Amino acid sequence: MERAEKIAGHFAEIMRVLELDLEDPHLRETPARVGRMYLEIFRGLSEQSEPNITCFPNDDGYDNMVIVRDIEFFSVCSHHMIPFFGKAHIAYIPGERIVGLSKIARMVEFYARRPQLQERLTEQVIDFLEEKLAPIGAIAVLEARHLCMEMRGVEKPGALTTTSALRGCFNEPRVRQEFLDLIRK
Numbered sequence: 001m002e003r004a005e006k007i008a009g010h011f012a013e014i015m016r017v018l019e020l021d022l023e024d025p026h027l028r029e030t031p032a033r034v035g036r037m038y039l040e041i042f043r044g045l046s047e048q049s050e051p052n053i054t055c056f057p058n059d060d061g062y063d064n065m066v067i068v069r070d071i072e073f074f075s076v077c078s079h080h081m082i083p084f085f086g087k088a089h090i091a092y093i094p095g096e097r098i099v100g101l102s103k104i105a106r107m108v109e110f111y112a113r114r115p116q117l118q119e120r121l122t123e124q125v126i127d128f129l130e131e132k133l134a135p136i137g138a139i140a141v142l143e144a145r146h147l148c149m150e151m152r153g154v155e156k157p158g159a160l161t162t163t164s165a166l167r168g169c170f171n172e173p174r175v176r177q178e179f180l181d182l183i184r185k
């Protein structure tokens with residue numbers, strides 16, 4: 001059976017337990033839609049969707065910070081299977097290689113499209129960047145709203161969770177501060 005159909009079957013079961021009317025015109029196709037949607041929003045689980053990151057030699061010897069900020073992302077909390085979403089700010093200082101800027105956003109997208117923890121997402125993005133670019137330093141700061149904190153549990157609407165991961169020269173307070181000043185502008 002196709003994966004979308006399998007998910008649909010299980011989701012229909014959840015709906016029955018909730019005593020929803022599966023004959024209702026607005027619910028009849030819902031299990032099938034949810035099945036297809038899960039495969040879409042979790043497409044980052046498939047290795048084939050790993051973005052092809054083309055690197056270029058850093059011929060000009062650029063050795064300052066490259067910052068891509070305000071990368072919007074949507075992910076789903078591993079613990080509750082409801083969304084968390086926000087913005088990622090990423091920077092690196094190139095070594096011998098640089099990368100196309102759009103690829104940094106694609107990389108965030110790839111790791112976000114799976115059940116995730118914000119902490120793990122932050123680390124995975126920076127590990128990937130390290131592996132592909134071997135930069136002198138790299139940092140990721142993610143700010144996100146978690147619906148599992150807003151709709152349920154502590155019910156704190158609007159709370160922002162910030163996570164960060166850093167490597168190399170970003171361990172130096174001066175370098176880290178420069179990044180923080182630049183993303184706050």
Ligand code: ZN
Pocket residue numbers: 077078079080081146148149
């Ligand atoms: Zn959660």
